[in-house]
Amino acid sequence: MGKVTGFLEIDRQDRRYAPAGDRIRHFREFVIPLSEEATRDQAARCMNCGIPYCHTGCPVNNQIPDWNDLVYKDEWQEALRNLHSTNNFPEFTGRVCPAPCEASCTLNLTDTPVTIKTIECAIVDRGWQEGWIVPEPASTKSGKSVGIIGAGPAGLACAQQLARAGHEVHVYERWSKAGGLLRYGIPDFKMEKHLIDRRVQQMEAEGVVFHYDCEVGVSVPPSQLMGRHHALVLAGGAEKPRDLTIPGRDLAGIHFAMDFLPQQNRRVSKEPIPANSVPPILAGGKHVVVIGGGDTGSDCIGTSVRQGALSVTQLEIMPRPPEKENKLLTWPNWPLKLRTSSSHEEGAEREFSVMTTKFTGSKNGQVEKLHCVRLDDKLQPVAGSDFELRADLVLLAMGFVSPLHEGLLEWLGVATDKRGNVQADTADYRASVDKVFACGDMRRGQSLVVWAIREGRQCAHSVDQFLMGSTTLPR
Numbered sequence: 405m406g407k408v409t410g411f412l413e414i415d416r417q418d419r420r421y422a423p424a425g426d427r428i429r430h431f432r433e434f435v436i437p438l439s440e441e442a443t444r445d446q447a448a449r450c451m452n453c454g455i456p457y458c459h460t461g462c463p464v465n466n467q468i469p470d471w472n473d474l475v476y477k478d479e480w481q482e483a484l485r486n487l488h489s490t491n492n493f494p495e496f497t498g499r500v501c502p503a504p505c506e507a508s509c510t511l512n513l514t515d516t517p518v519t520i521k522t523i524e525c526a527i528v529d530r531g532w533q534e535g536w537i538v539p540e541p542a543s544t545k546s547g548k549s550v551g552i553i554g555a556g557p558a559g560l561a562c563a564q565q566l567a568r569a570g571h572e573v574h575v576y577e578r579w580s581k582a583g584g585l586l587r588y589g590i591p592d593f594k595m596e597k598h599l600i601d602r603r604v605q606q607m608e609a610e611g612v613v614f615h616y617d618c619e620v621g622v623s624v625p626p627s628q629l630m631g632r633h634h635a636l637v638l639a640g641g642a643e644k645p646r647d648l649t650i651p652g653r654d655l656a657g658i659h660f661a662m663d664f665l666p667q668q669n670r671r672v673s674k675e676p677i678p679a680n681s682v683p684p685i686l687a688g689g690k691h692v693v694v695i696g697g698g699d700t701g702s703d704c705i706g707t708s709v710r711q712g713a714l715s716v717t718q719l720e721i722m723p724r725p726p727e728k729e730n731k732l733l734t735w736p737n738w739p740l741k742l743r744t745s746s747s748h749e750e751g752a753e754r755e756f757s758v759m760t761t762k763f764t765g766s767k768n769g770q771v772e773k774l775h776c777v778r779l780d781d782k783l784q785p786v787a788g789s790d791f792e793l794r795a796d797l798v799l800l801a802m803g804f805v806s807p808l809h810e811g812l813l814e815w816l817g818v819a820t821d822k823r824g825n826v827q828a829d830t831a832d833y834r835a836s837v838d839k840v841f842a843c844g845d846m847r848r849g850q851s852l853v854v855w856a857i858r859e860g861r862q863c864a865h866s867v868d869q870f871l872m873g874s875t876t877l878p879r
């Protein structure tokens with residue numbers, strides 16, 4: 405703990421956003437970093453608690469007080485080494501993590517948690533700027549080969565750990581580039597994609613081989629990979645979207661969020677939109693309704709606003725959460741409370757406790773209206789509360805049910821749990837089929853980037869143990 409009285413003397417200060425009027429004109433990141441001096445001051449606020457709740461609040465168990473202290477003492481390179489010892493990709497989490505660590509910080513009891521995510525991002529961004537982040541190839545090879553299906557954060561973290569342990573690692577990815585939902589779901593204004601490219605370059609220099617445009621179970625038979633590798637890791641995400649099967653669902657202009665968002669991300673990076681995808685979906689000049697209140701819905705709002713939507717309304721079936729949590733009941737856990745994203749601030753209307761009962765449209769089959777009803781606190785319709793909403797484009801962002809079962813999972817015959825995810829526990833990440841492992845959203849269901857990184861790392865530990873009989877990889 406660098407400065408004993410830091411938390412008493414220094415106010416919390418966090419990164420700011422560029423003004424909404426400016427940032428909606430482009431798709432680039434708009435978070436303004438703190439200066440080096442301000443970051444150091446913020447790190448000085450950490451109290452190095454006897455029980456650091458932030459350790460367990462953070463899914464990768466980042467050693468937060470340690471690197472806060474190192475930043476305070478101006479030992480940035482050592483802070484980076486410490487950070488990388490628990491997190492392969494802090495530049496991803498430093499941008500898109502919801503920061504459960506800050507919810508569990510002791511200073512959050514007075515609503516002034518240490519700006520942990522900002523400090524994490526500053527450490528790793530500085531590491532890249534200074535050239536401290538370089539490939540770390542294994543000094544000896546194990547002679548074992550691992551196939552990883554899916555290049556999202558779980559597959560990437562698993563691949564990097566296993567390559568550094570000396571294994572030959574091949575990553576098979578259906579899309580043309582690595583990153584999974586980090587690249588194709590999360591918009592560039594939250595995280596620019598060159599950050600993924602440079603990690604991929606680092607991993608290639610460490611020996612990881614990427615096979616793109618390669619859908620295992622469709623263009624590549626799983627039997628080929630089972631024969632080629634000593635172990636196979638399933639990291640294919642949870643891609644089956646939750647649908648809204650109400651009258652009018654088949655009208656034109658109603659799309660899943662994940663048909664809409666990847667198109668825009670590909671436009672930004674000038675990657676061709678695949679020929680087999682739905683025709684271009686654009687919000688410009690339209691009244692847009694987003695159904696679903698999570699991260700995906702929020703990303704649909706920010707993307708629609710940037711495309712020039714006339715209006716954006718977000719509907720959430722659940723009641724409006726409280727503005728503030730009751731700390732004595734919730735701390736140090738992640739509280740249910742109203743969260744307003746940067747996209748919400750860019751001009752969306754939000755409606756809570758609303759259920760859509762049907763869509764109606766024009767004679768030529770284009771959606772024109774949503775028919776809705778308000779719900780009471782028991783989620784029952786309130787009599788006489790029906791209303792209509794105009795919509796030219798409806799985006800369904802109600803979450804994801806499970807991984808896709810057709811193709812890969814059916815062929816392998818792996819058991820699934822009652823939610824339809826690949827069955828494997830977090831003790832060893834082993835699926836029901838010999839030498840097959842599973843991690844990330846494909847195992848745990850729709851989740852967060854930081855959980856995917858944790859599972860990828862822990863799964864690598866298990867695979868290494870399985871291949872070699874012992875392992876020095878951390879869990």
Ligand SMILES: Cc1cc2nc3c(=O)[nH]c(=O)nc-3n(C[C@H](O)[C@H](O)[C@H](O)COP(=O)(O)OP(=O)(O)OC[C@H]3O[C@@H](n4cnc5c(N)ncnc54)[C@H](O)[C@@H]3O)c2cc1C
Pocket residue numbers: 500501502553554555556557558559576577578579583584585586589590618619620621639640641642662665699700703811812843844845846850851852853854856
């Ligand atoms: C729009 C959106 C916004 C989000 N925003 C946030 C956020 O702000 N913060 C946050 O923490 N989390 C966010 N999430 C959640 C987060 O992105 C996921 O939890 C995380 O990416 C899961 O990582 P994963 O590696 O398990 O799976 P994924 O990222 O889904 O990657 C799986 C990869 O496997 C590939 N694949 C699947 N099947 C095959 C196959 N048969 N053959 C070859 N390849 C295959 C897919 O193409 C994909 O690239 C968001 C999700 C969405 C959809």
Ligand code: SF4
Pocket residue numbers: 461462463464465466468491497498501502503504505506520521524854
């Ligand atoms: S990964 Fe997320 S939870 Fe962990 S320290 Fe970073 S922001 Fe906090």
